[in-house]
Amino acid sequence: MTEGDKYTGKALAYVGDAVIELFVRENLLKTGITDTGRLSALALRFVTATAQSEAFGCVEASLTENELDIYRRGRNSDLSHHPKRQKMTDYHRATGFEALIGYLYLNGEHERAVEILTAAYEKIFGDLQFT
Numbered sequence: 001m002t003e004g005d006k007y008t009g010k011a012l013a014y015v016g017d018a019v020i021e022l023f024v025r026e027n028l029l030k031t032g033i034t035d036t037g038r039l040s041a042l043a044l045r046f047v048t049a050t051a052q053s054e055a056f057g058c059v060e061a062s063l064t065e066n067e068l069d070i071y072r073r074g075r076n077s078d079l080s081h082h083p084k085r086q087k088m089t090d091y092h093r094a095t096g097f098e099a100l101i102g103y104l105y106l107n108g109e110h111e112r113a114v115e116i117l118t119a120a121y122e123k124i125f126g127d128l129q130f131t
Helices: 009-029 036-047 049-062 065-075 088-106 110-127
Strands: none
Touching (some): 009 036, 009 065, 009 110, 049 110, 065 088, 088 110
């Protein structure tokens, strides 16, 4: 049993959310922006349920069957929280995406997590207007 197998989908998503947030913050810093208010505003383009759902859609076809199983484990978690101003379908997809990233992180598969995150957010980073 791997480390990631010990946890529920919701627990994996909890860790994955933090990993995604760190990935986004690190990459935003690389843009040269130093104003933390601006950085926080830009980060919202990546960490909302809608953005994470779209990010998952960008990489879904490239995931292994095992990775898709982990995603479904998170997506199908019993979610007691209902997000404001966001579709439940996006929220469930985002939770699945977070669970996958959390699973990879807990299992020490950091390179694969970064590979997935880079592919998932490549378009958003490319489309950002920094001026």
